[in-house]
Amino acid sequence: MTFLTITSVTTSYNGQPVLHDFSLEIEKGERLVILGPSGCGKTTVLRLLAGFIAPDSGSISIEGDLVAADGKTITGPEARHFGMVFQDLALWPHLSVKGNLEFGLKAKHVTKEKREQLIAEMLDLVQMSEYIHAKPGELSGGQQQRVALARALVLHPKALLMDEPLSSLDVDLNERIRKEILRLHNTLGFTLIYVTHDREEALDIGTRVLIMEKGRIERSGSVKEIRHYFERP
Amino acid sequence: MAKRIVLSSVFAVLVVAGLLPVLAMGVKSIIVDGRFSLENYKALLTLGRAQTLVSHSLALSLLTTLCATIIGLPLGILLGKTDLPFGKLLIVLFTIPLLIPPYITAISWFYILGREGVIGRLLGPSLAELTSKWLFGLPGCVLILFSTFLPIVILLTVTYLTTINPRLEEAGRLVSDWPGVLRSITIPLILPGVLLAVMLVLLLSLGEFSVPSFLRYNVFPVESFTQFSAFLNFSAATVAAIPLAIVTFFVLALESHFLREKTYQVRPAHGTAFTERIQLGRNRNWLFAVSALLCFVIVVLPLLVLIVQSLSVHAYALAIAKAGDSLIRSLVYAAVGASALTVIGFLSGYLIHTRAYPFWQTADSLTIFLFALPSTVIGIGLISLWNRPWTNFIYATPVIIIIGYIAQYAAISSRITVSMLTQIPPSMEEAAQVAGAGWFRRMALIVAPLAKRGLIAAWLVGFIFCVRDTGISMIVYPPGLDTLPVRTFTLMANAPAGLTSALCVIMICAALVPVGILTAAFKTRML
Numbered sequence: 001m002t003f004l005t006i007t008s009v010t011t012s013y014n015g016q017p018v019l020h021d022f023s024l025e026i027e028k029g030e031r032l033v034i035l036g037p038s039g040c041g042k043t044t045v046l047r048l049l050a051g052f053i054a055p056d057s058g059s060i061s062i063e064g065d066l067v068a069a070d071g072k073t074i075t076g077p078e079a080r081h082f083g084m085v086f087q088d089l090a091l092w093p094h095l096s097v098k099g100n101l102e103f104g105l106k107a108k109h110v111t112k113e114k115r116e117q118l119i120a121e122m123l124d125l126v127q128m129s130e131y132i133h134a135k136p137g138e139l140s141g142g143q144q145q146r147v148a149l150a151r152a153l154v155l156h157p158k159a160l161l162m163d164e165p166l167s168s169l170d171v172d173l174n175e176r177i178r179k180e181i182l183r184l185h186n187t188l189g190f191t192l193i194y195v196t197h198d199r200e201e202a203l204d205i206g207t208r209v210l211i212m213e214k215g216r217i218e219r220s221g222s223v224k225e226i227r228h229y230f231e232r233p
Numbered sequence: 234m235a236k237r238i239v240l241s242s243v244f245a246v247l248v249v250a251g252l253l254p255v256l257a258m259g260v261k262s263i264i265v266d267g268r269f270s271l272e273n274y275k276a277l278l279t280l281g282r283a284q285t286l287v288s289h290s291l292a293l294s295l296l297t298t299l300c301a302t303i304i305g306l307p308l309g310i311l312l313g314k315t316d317l318p319f320g321k322l323l324i325v326l327f328t329i330p331l332l333i334p335p336y337i338t339a340i341s342w343f344y345i346l347g348r349e350g351v352i353g354r355l356l357g358p359s360l361a362e363l364t365s366k367w368l369f370g371l372p373g374c375v376l377i378l379f380s381t382f383l384p385i386v387i388l389l390t391v392t393y394l395t396t397i398n399p400r401l402e403e404a405g406r407l408v409s410d411w412p413g414v415l416r417s418i419t420i421p422l423i424l425p426g427v428l429l430a431v432m433l434v435l436l437l438s439l440g441e442f443s444v445p446s447f448l449r450y451n452v453f454p455v456e457s458f459t460q461f462s463a464f465l466n467f468s469a470a471t472v473a474a475i476p477l478a479i480v481t482f483f484v485l486a487l488e489s490h491f492l493r494e495k496t497y498q499v500r501p502a503h504g505t506a507f508t509e510r511i512q513l514g515r516n517r518n519w520l521f522a523v524s525a526l527l528c529f530v531i532v533v534l535p536l537l538v539l540i541v542q543s544l545s546v547h548a549y550a551l552a553i554a555k556a557g558d559s560l561i562r563s564l565v566y567a568a569v570g571a572s573a574l575t576v577i578g579f580l581s582g583y584l585i586h587t588r589a590y591p592f593w594q595t596a597d598s599l600t601i602f603l604f605a606l607p608s609t610v611i612g613i614g615l616i617s618l619w620n621r622p623w624t625n626f627i628y629a630t631p632v633i634i635i636i637g638y639i640a641q642y643a644a645i646s647s648r649i650t651v652s653m654l655t656q657i658p659p660s661m662e663e664a665a666q667v668a669g670a671g672w673f674r675r676m677a678l679i680v681a682p683l684a685k686r687g688l689i690a691a692w693l694v695g696f697i698f699c700v701r702d703t704g705i706s707m708i709v710y711p712p713g714l715d716t717l718p719v720r721t722f723t724l725m726a727n728a729p730a731g732l733t734s735a736l737c738v739i740m741i742c743a744a745l746v747p748v749g750i751l752t753a754a755f756k757t758r759m760l
Contacts, residue, residue, distance in 0.1 A: 052403055052509060077406040084407055090400035094421045103417055104408030155408060 003028040003191055004049065004159070009058030011044055018044045019215045022058070026159075031185060031192040033206030035199065035226075041215040042195045043087075046161045049193065050084055051077035062158070078107070083152030083190075084161040088168075089144055091136035097123070097147050098132045101154045108155065122150045125184065142173045146180065153184065159191040166201065178204055203227055236672040240589060243580040244596050251603040251640035254614030255478055261617045262471040273472040282456070286473070290452040292371055294439035297378040301386050301434045304527075306427055308383075309390025310415065311520060315511040318521050324391065325748075326528050329536070331384040332744050334703045334718045336443035337737045339377045340725060341535035342368060343447075344542055344734070351538060374450045378438045380531040385437075386430040393426030394419070399509060411511050432488050433605065436481055440607025443703050443722065453477050454609045454704075461613060461708065471617065474610045481605050489598060536741070543734035552735035555728075559720035560739060563700055566631055566716060567743075570638035571695035577639060578646020578691050583680070585647060586654040597647075604644035608704020611640050615709050629711050637705035642698045646691040653687025654680075689754070693747045701744045717743065 004026040011019045018041045026032050034042040047053050048060060051073055059069035067075040092100055098119055105115045123129045126146040136144055145165065152160055162181075166174045178201065185192055196202050202209050209226040211219045219229060265272050277283055308327075312320045330338050345351045346364040353361025367373060397419065405414035420427075442454030453473055461470035513520055543549070553560075584590065585597045603611065615637055619628040627633055661683060665675045681688065703718040710719055721736040728736075 050403070050407060052406070076410070077403070078409050080407075082407060084404065086400045086404060088398065088400055090398060090404040092401055092404070092418055092422075094424075103405065107409035107413050151404070 001028050002026070003063060004193075005059075005061045006045070006048070007059045007061075009048065009055040009060065011041075011048065011053065011055050013044075017215060019048075019055075022216065024210070024217070026191065026193065029189055029191055031194065031205060031207045033194045033196060033202040033209045034212055035196060035202040035209055036212035036218075037197055040212045042197075042212050043163055045212075046084070046163050046193065046195055049080075049159075050082055050161055051075065051080050081155070081158045082161055083155065083157035083159070085145075085148045085152050085163065085165040087164045089136075089148040089165070091144055091148055091151070093136055096133050096135055097128065097139075097150075100136070100147060100151050104151070104155050118154055122154045125153075125187070126150045126180070141169060142177065145169070145173075145177050149181070149184065153188060153190070156188070157190060159193060162192065162194045164196055167196070167198075174201070181205065199230060203230075236589065239672075240580060240584045241592075243577055243584065244592050246577060246639065247581065247596060247599055247603075247643060250636045251606075251611065251643075252599060254611065254618040254640070255606070257618040258471050258610070258614040259475065259478070262468065262475055265468070273468045274475075277469065277472045282451070285451060286453050286456055287476075289371070289445075289450060290439060293374050293378070293445065293450070293452055294435050296371070296375045297382060297438040298431055298435045300375060300379045301383045302427070302431055304379075305383050305386025305430070306390055306420075308524065308527075309387040310394065310419070311524060312387065313391030313394045314415075314419075315513050315520075317513060317517065317524065319525075323524055323528055324387065326532050327387055328384040329532055329745065330381045332697050332701060332748060333741050334443065334701045334721075334744075335377060335381040335441060336447050336703065336718075336722060337539070337740060338380060338535055339373075339444045339447045340733060340737055341539045342373065342377060344538045344730065345535065346373070369448050370450060373448050374445050376531075377444050377448075378441060380535075381441075381444075382434040382437055383531070385433050386427070389426045389430040389433075390423060393423035396426075397422050403509070406509075429488070432484055436484055436605040436607075439480060440477055440605075440609070440704075442607070442609050443707075447725075454607050457609045457613065458708070461609075467613075467616070470613055474607070474613050477607045478610050481602065481607070481610075485598070485602050485605060539734045539737050539741070542730050543738045545731055545735075548729075548731035548735040549739075551732050552739060555724060555732065556717055556720045556736055556739075559715055559717045560743065562631070562714060563717040563743060566634055566638075566706075567696050567699035570635050570642075570699035571692045573635060573639055574642055574646040574695035574699070575688055575692045577643055578648075578695070579650050579681070579684070579688060581643060582647040582650025582654060583676075586651045600644035600647050603640050604642065606641070608637075608641060608702070609708060611637055612705045612708025615640075615705075631711065631714055633709045633711065634706055634716070637709055638695075638699045638702065641702070641705060642695060645698060646695050649687050649691040649694060650684065653684045653690075657683045690751065693751045696747050697744050700747075701740075 002025050004024075006022060006024040009019055009022045010017070022041075022045070024045070034045060036042045044053070048055060048068070051067065054068045054071055054073045057070050060067050062075075062080060065075070067073075067080060092103070095103065101119045101122060102115055105118060110118070119132070120129065123132055126149055128143060128146050128150060131139060131143060131147075136147065139147065148165065166177055169177065181192075181194075182205065192205075194202075194205050196205075203223050203226065206223055208220070208222055210217055211226070219226070221229070262273055263269055263271060311317055312324050312327075317323075343350065346361075346368040347353070348358070348361050348365045350361060350364070352364050368376075401422065402414055402418055405418045409417075439452075440454055442452075442458050445452045446455045446458065453476055457470045457473035457477075460466045460473060581596050581600060584593050587593075615633060616628075619633060619636075621628070627636070657680070662675050662679055665679045670678070701718065702716070703722060706716045706719050707722065710716065715723075717736070717740055721733070721740060724736065725733045
């Protein structure tokens with residue numbers, strides 16, 4: 001079943017074209033990885049899906065509903081029910097771990113009891129329960145990653161968008177968090193759209209990989225197909 | 234070695250120009266006839282006016298701060314964060330009252346709300362009687378100081394908004410609408426900047442003397458100035474200035490303790506973050522109308538009234554005849570002051586930015602303390618220190634005014650330098666060091682050229698503050714060597730409205746021309 005549809009989208013930034021006639025379909029529950037070098041437009045795809053920017057032309061639909069088209073945002077980011085983990089995590093430094101998770105729940109008018117329950121469950125899932133009152137600045141890099149994941153998932157989003165979330169981690173931590181993401185995906189079953197420039201990361205996380213180059217899709221296929229493509233002489 | 238000598242010397246200049254005068258004033262206030270005595274303070278407390286001075290000073294500074302914050306914060310967000318039309322133009326317009334001597338705004342409001350003002354002519358003398366009564370008192374003082382210091386809140390809000398990592402707001406936008414994000418994410422993140430603005434407005438309105446003096450509202454700075462200039466009672470003037478110095482010190486100590494470590498380093502190091510502007514949609518037009526109306530009432534209308542009042546060749550000819558020499562002196566003093574401030578600000582800014590020596594923090598705190606200190610306090614302090622026969626070569630010459638400028642405004646040029654230096658990678662200077670360049674060579678050939686835009690901006694902003702200065706010049710100017718703001722202030726009591734208005738318009742032009750140059754230069758990318 002098609003969950004997300006991007007149809008003939010063109011975008012530009014400061015007069016420079018970023019995406020040109022870009023189309024993509026994403027199935028519900030799949031793990032799509034967008035792979036490409038810096039400046040190829042992969043982050044722009046995530047920002048379009050999140051609703052931070054509108055396409056200059058073309059359209060975006062979620063579960064058949066048009067959410068943005070031809071320069072206009074029809075459904076804003078807060079109404080798309082997506083979670084996102086940013087490259088720099090964007091944890092709010094003035095709020096505790098609990099505060100970071102609670103913000104979205106409060107905005108959605110979730111009752112206090114339910115909020116406490118959801119936060120406890122999510123922190124338990126990412127093994128961060130003991131840090132509930134800590135501020136982001138007091139946590140290690142790996143712990144911050146877990147909190148960012150928990151914050152993105154606490155509202156049980158329809159899809160999780162991840163923008164090179166592991167790029168600043170060392171090799172060991174990178175591998176551990178990857179496993180964590182796959183475990184959470186298996187447990188919660190969300191649709192994952194993951195952006196990276198790292199081939200190994202892409203092949204490890206995705207069920208489908210899309211290679212981007214200069215604002216266009218260069219190649220798309222299953223992990224097996226893409227692995228074969230990379231290993232060709 | 235050269236670096237240590239130069240940076241230590243700059244620190245010494247700041248101490249001599251600003252700290253020693255204040256200490257000398259404090260010592261002088263407790264020495265009577267060569268002995269320790271609190272007689273001066275007893276005299277102030279038993280005057281009966283002390284209670285009035287305290288209540289007036291507090292009421293004026295607190296109300297001004299409250300109004301400036303309540304209106305300035307949302308206005309700053311509106312102008313700096315949304316798609317409001319003509320946002321940049323409105324920021325420039327709202328900033329104008331800060332760039333001109335506040336008493337000029339008071340004069341223009343006198344021409345609007347005074348007994349023979351515009352209101353009286355349009356709506357009758359009974360209403361003018363009421364508005365005049367209102368102007369000459371707390372409400373009038375609050376109105377003028379509010380319009381003068383509102384830009385501080387707006388500018389700091391706009392500046393701090395640009396320091397927020399846009400991703401922090403986007404993370405909030407995924408689950409909440411903009412009002413929720415502003416309330417829970419944006420405003421808490423810029424809170425240190427807002428509180429800094431609150432502190433500055435509080436201290437500057439507490440120390441402002443020209444407006445309450447013109448509107449006959451007795452506060453500590455007016456008392457201090459009156460004792461000094463009218464009664465020639467230097468001890469009483471000193472004692473009235475001391476509470477201002479103490480309050481300034483304590484407020485800054487609180488700021489240092491509670492705020493400085495709370496500033497969040499939230500901007501990502503790489504410059505790729507795209508900042509989303511809030512789309513106002515249907516609210517865009519009425520929000521623009523309200524902002525434009527406020528701008529018209531507190532900025533454009535007073536300026537228009539002054540310009541209309543001064544529209545005669547005779548008025549300008551008379552103004553030049555009466556104050557042409559003061560105008561030239563103002564420009565020369567301001568140019569010299571701005572040049573000195575640029576050099577001292579560059580070096581102290583370098584010291585603060587690189588934290589080269591342990592005294593960087595003292596230098597940082599000292600410049601801010603002196604900037605926040607009422608100008609009357611610095612003026613009286615300078616007299617306490619320099620009014621001696623063997624220092625007459627300084628005290629009886631314009632050098633004393635330049636020292637006052639350095640003391641009061643070093644913080645501005647220093648801060649501009651710091652913000653410029655943060656944009657220069659440390660590796661630039663390090664590469665020169667590795668190549669064998671000594672400190673002077675590195676500063677002259679690498680750091681200064683890279684910080685050129687900041688240095689030019691520091692000079693122009695320094696020039697504006699020096700040319701508009703009233704408090705320090707009024708107290709320390711040597712006989713016959715006054716500045717234009719001082720001449721205007723002294724002439725306006727008995728001068729015809731046309732002459733006063735012409736002097737005010739000339740004063741405004743002298744302060745605003747550098748802003749025009751600065752804006753044009755940045756627009757044409759000359760800087």
